Amino acid sequence: DGGITQSPKYLFRKEGQNVTLSCEQNLNHDAMYWYRQDPGQGLRLIYYSQIVNDFQKGDIAEGYSVSREKKESFPLTVTSAQKNPTAFYLCASSIQRAGTGELFFGEGSRLTVL
């Protein structure tokens, strides 16, 4: 049963703490992405990776960091430098060379800063 698994589904953090959101895919996709979703703002790209050990900043990368040590995994760290981290975070993947453009999304992680 192929797909994208995000964990945890809900996460609470105190101000000043870093947190890491997990994203694992077994679709054998080359490209992986992190989006942030806020009410009324659609999805905004944080980081993306086209290949292992390489990643690029998206539109709102400040206060976030990622790694891509394995093809299957693309964890996102929300650092204390992110001024407004409370949001719904979505991980996605795609077949980079297929040209269809389809993104496959996980079920998301909701982060709340207390």
Added chain:
Amino acid sequence: QQQVKQSPQSLIVQKGGISIINCAYENTAFDYFPWYQQFPGKGPALLIAIRPDVSEKKEGRFTISFNKSAKQFSLHIMDSQPGDSATYFCAASKGNNDMRFGAGTRLTVKP
């Protein structure tokens, strides 16, 4: 910079009615226009997509209409059902790395 503008923000339709959501884009280099459907607490899922070489694409009750000259495209949901109640996002891209999403439309279909 919002490159894809979506309207309306919310929409209420009676069961059996037609739901229409509109999007406009700015970048003429975009060549892929998908619509995603998202249920509460879930990730979006691809519903239907179109490329600019056709003006319309239909899949079941869902139709995309595309107007290249006006840089607009819309989603029509025929015979809307309560199970269609969800948030719908239009998007546009050239290559996967540059997919731009609209702000979303929350559709409620009343029984």
